[in-house]
Amino acid sequence: MSTTEVKHSTAADGGPVVTGDPASGAAPLSIHDLTVAYHRKPVLWDVDYDAPAGKLVGIVGPNGAGKSTLIRTALDLVRRASGSVNVFGRPYRRVRHLVGYVPQRETVDWDFPINALDVVTMGRYRKIGWCLPVTGQHRTAAMDALQRVGMADYARRQIAQLSGGQQQRVFLARALVQDAQLYLMDEPFSGVDAATERAIVQILRDLRSAGKTVMVVHHDLQTVPEYFDHVLLLNMRVVAHGPTAEIFTPENLHKTYGGRLTLLSQAAEAFARGGQR
Amino acid sequence: MIWTAADTWTAATAVLAAVACALCGSFLLLRKQSMLGDAISHTLLPGIVVAFVLTSSRRTGPMLIGAAAAGVLTAMLSEWVRRLGRVEASAALGIVFSTLFAVGIIMLRMMADHIDLDPDCVLYGSLDMVALDHAVTLVQSPIEPGAFGLFGHLAAVLNFGLPHMTLTLVAVFGLNVLLITLFYKELKIATFDPDLATTLGIRASVMHYLLVALVAMTVVAAFEAVGSILVLAMLIVPAAGAYLLTDRLSVMLVLSMVIAAVAAVGGQLAAITVPQVIPETWFGVGFVDTTTASMIAVVSGVLFAIVWLISPRHGLISKFVIRVALHLRIAREDMLGLLYRANEQMDADRQTGARDLCRTLHLRPLAGWLALPGLRWRRQIELRRGQYQLTDRGHQVARRLVRSHRLWETYLDQQLDVPVDELHFPAEQLEHVTDPAMQRELAAHTDGPEVDPQGKRVPPFNADSIDHDER
Numbered sequence: 001m002s003t004t005e006v007k008h009s010t011a012a013d014g015g016p017v018v019t020g021d022p023a024s025g026a027a028p029l030s031i032h033d034l035t036v037a038y039h040r041k042p043v044l045w046d047v048d049y050d051a052p053a054g055k056l057v058g059i060v061g062p063n064g065a066g067k068s069t070l071i072r073t074a075l076d077l078v079r080r081a082s083g084s085v086n087v088f089g090r091p092y093r094r095v096r097h098l099v100g101y102v103p104q105r106e107t108v109d110w111d112f113p114i115n116a117l118d119v120v121t122m123g124r125y126r127k128i129g130w131c132l133p134v135t136g137q138h139r140t141a142a143m144d145a146l147q148r149v150g151m152a153d154y155a156r157r158q159i160a161q162l163s164g165g166q167q168q169r170v171f172l173a174r175a176l177v178q179d180a181q182l183y184l185m186d187e188p189f190s191g192v193d194a195a196t197e198r199a200i201v202q203i204l205r206d207l208r209s210a211g212k213t214v215m216v217v218h219h220d221l222q223t224v225p226e227y228f229d230h231v232l233l234l235n236m237r238v239v240a241h242g243p244t245a246e247i248f249t250p251e252n253l254h255k256t257y258g259g260r261l262t263l264l265s266q267a268a269e270a271f272a273r274g275g276q277r
Numbered sequence: 278m279i280w281t282a283a284d285t286w287t288a289a290t291a292v293l294a295a296v297a298c299a300l301c302g303s304f305l306l307l308r309k310q311s312m313l314g315d316a317i318s319h320t321l322l323p324g325i326v327v328a329f330v331l332t333s334s335r336r337t338g339p340m341l342i343g344a345a346a347a348g349v350l351t352a353m354l355s356e357w358v359r360r361l362g363r364v365e366a367s368a369a370l371g372i373v374f375s376t377l378f379a380v381g382i383i384m385l386r387m388m389a390d391h392i393d394l395d396p397d398c399v400l401y402g403s404l405d406m407v408a409l410d411h412a413v414t415l416v417q418s419p420i421e422p423g424a425f426g427l428f429g430h431l432a433a434v435l436n437f438g439l440p441h442m443t444l445t446l447v448a449v450f451g452l453n454v455l456l457i458t459l460f461y462k463e464l465k466i467a468t469f470d471p472d473l474a475t476t477l478g479i480r481a482s483v484m485h486y487l488l489v490a491l492v493a494m495t496v497v498a499a500f501e502a503v504g505s506i507l508v509l510a511m512l513i514v515p516a517a518g519a520y521l522l523t524d525r526l527s528v529m530l531v532l533s534m535v536i537a538a539v540a541a542v543g544g545q546l547a548a549i550t551v552p553q554v555i556p557e558t559w560f561g562v563g564f565v566d567t568t569t570a571s572m573i574a575v576v577s578g579v580l581f582a583i584v585w586l587i588s589p590r591h592g593l594i595s596k597f598v599i600r601v602a603l604h605l606r607i608a609r610e611d612m613l614g615l616l617y618r619a620n621e622q623m624d625a626d627r628q629t630g631a632r633d634l635c636r637t638l639h640l641r642p643l644a645g646w647l648a649l650p651g652l653r654w655r656r657q658i659e660l661r662r663g664q665y666q667l668t669d670r671g672h673q674v675a676r677r678l679v680r681s682h683r684l685w686e687t688y689l690d691q692q693l694d695v696p697v698d699e700l701h702f703p704a705e706q707l708e709h710v711t712d713p714a715m716q717r718e719l720a721a722h723t724d725g726p727e728v729d730p731q732g733k734r735v736p737p738f739n740a741d742s743i744d745h746d747e748r
Contacts, residue, residue, distance in 0.1 A: 005741060039363075047728060052545075054522065072472075075472075075475075075476045076475075076476070077472055077475060077476065079400060081387065087539070093478070096476065096477060096478050101472075101476050103470070103472050103473060107468045107470070107472060108469060109307075109309070109469070111306075112307065112469050112526075113520065113524050113525055113526045113529050114465075114524075115525070116466075116525055118526075119469075122465075122466050122469070122473065125462055125463075125466055125474075125477055125479065126477040126478055126479075128462070130463065130479075131459045131460060131462075132462075132463070132464075133461075134462065158524035170325075174473075251517070
């Protein structure tokens with residue numbers, strides 16, 4: 001996949017590609033010795049990973065590999081058992097404005113009395129500030145984001161009346177208005193139609209060419225080489241990571257999905273049982 | 278029926294309690310935690326008792342704080358029990374609220390000598406006493422505390438022209454309006470998408486406890502009036518009704534208050550009139566008395582039923598109307614298709630009277646009886662010598678339908694390998710929901726066929742002109 005496909009070029013800025021937070025120069029996401037456990041059962045074990053700046057990174061692994069947990073831990077939504085996570089060299093709570101999040105579609109109640117525009121506007125709530133009302137300027141920004149994902153006509157639609165693909169686009173628009181440097185997306189392609197998938201891929205590429213780093217939890221192995229520059233193969237621990245061309249190999253996939261790690265997960269089960277064998 | 282000044286006080290107090298409850302109750306409903314309101318209305322008891330013991334007074338401030346603390350404690354404990362005890366949320370709530378309520382009762386017993394708390398008042402409220410309370414306030418005479426619930430003496434102390442219960446509710450309603458207006462955006466995002474709220478720095482759990490504290494204070498103020506059981510009706514029913522009526526949160530909040538107020542006034546009216554209009558002979562015994570609080574709950578339930586019937590999108594009536602309208606449209610379109618095919622076959626002898634059409638299409642007489650005038654009104658058919666014929670306009674519509682039908686047959690045959698003799702039925706259903714865009718896509722997928730799998734001509738796409746040679 002070549003960058004010539006990308007519509008917007010960063011040359012417009014007149015400078016080099018901006019990678020991440022200009023001030024820090026640190027990796028967009030830097031994970032060190034991270035272990036996470038639910039009810040004492042480890043989900044992520046000794047994860048070490050530095051995300052490359054300005055790339056599209058696919059996070060790939062079997063069910064229960066801890067892909068969503070990795071993203072949620074980076075966002076401080078899940079408590080770490082040990083280790084550290086830094087975003088552009090700083091703890092997440094200091095750089096919230098630099099990170100955009102697209103949660104899984106199933107995590108919210110789509111029957112909530114709210115329309116698409118309201119949902120997108122939520123991406124601006126931090127910029128607006130506590131207790132202050134949403135102003136026209138923020139609504140315009142939300143409308144622009146809806147326009148970018150091709151959903152402007154549905155702005156006033158109650159969200160339950162949108163198709164799965166349209167709902168996903170609304171979520172994406174909400175992340176776009178956050179105007180972040182690092183985007184973390186949890187399965188944005190799940191349950192969407194082909195047109196939406198193409199639209200989302202195009203937006204991801206636009207983000208990359210604007211110098212943003214995008215990390216995407218992804219399930220469809222077939223499209224990984226086409227969509228992502230880098231991959232992170234995950235199964236409780238990092239199996240491999242790096243440029244897709246080098247890392248996305250049959251052996252590595254076998255290591256990720258195959259039997260090599262069953263011993264590790266058996267050990268995890270044993271921990272959860274309190275060390276009984 | 279006689280509406281006295283006392284009734285005005287009772288109604289005003291009830292309206293205040295109802296609208297305050299409706300506001301915070303709406304957010305509980307949207308969080309799908311309606312029963313947390315019920316739990317809080319019980320766990321308030323230990324909170325108030327502790328507040329009383331600590332301050333040795335029955336003043337409103339300490340009571341509200343005690344209630345808020347008890348509410349937050351209930352929410353926190355049930356969340357911990359759910360997570361650590363690994364039981365489902367409602368079971369965790371059941372464990373926590375029954376335990377805390379029991380602790381409250383034990384504490385109450387131990388300090389029975391010091392606290393005037395009438396169990397009847399807790400359960401059923403003392404709304405009907407408001408007016409009496411008011412009278413007492415004006416006269417400033419010492420009163421029997423038990424009869425007026427928790428804040429019995431407060432009325433005399435305040436020396437306002439207002440009953441203390443009403444005053445407390447004014448304050449609590451104001452607090453609801455203030456906090457919900459101030460934190461509207463934060464409550465909205467924390468309720469809709471707690472994860473995103475938290476990542477943006479708006480801690481969803483903090484907003485949740487703020488809401489719970491607000492609910493607890495509202496409930497403690499309201500239950501003195503309506504009792505701890507019926508307070509749940511005020512928290513949930515108006516909010517649930519409003520939820521059915523709108524797709525906007527702000528509108529839902531306003532509507533819930535409107536429903537709550539109507540139910541409160543309606544309940545008061547019913548409490549006055551019902552004992553008079555129901556004759557003694559009905560139940561063998563006469564209606565001696567009724568309570569306003571119960572009537573408010575009943576009227577709320579009735580209002581909810583009405584809303585459920587007439588709600589534009591989720592209502593029973595609108596669903597029925599939509600179904601009938603669809604049924605009739607399909608009947609009309611089938612008639613057009615039938616007439617089009619009759620033209621196509623140059624079948625001059627074919628009978629196309631009303632009865633023939635209905636019989637061929639297996640339509641119920643009522644559906645045919647409604648569909649035919651519908652078609653004539655749309656000028657899509659006309660009656661000539663007892664036979665129905667397509668007009669030019671009807672011909673165009675029919676052609677579009679038949680085109681959709683035959684494109685679908687082609688598509689099902691080519692792409693899904695449906696056997697040829699099974700093509701007609703699905704195509705017959707699909708043709709009614711095919712819009713022009715879908716039709717274009719179908720044509721693209723099937724390479725714009727001239728004939729369908731059964732060899733019938735697919736009418737070409739030609740929106741405006743009419744093929745006269747076909748007639």
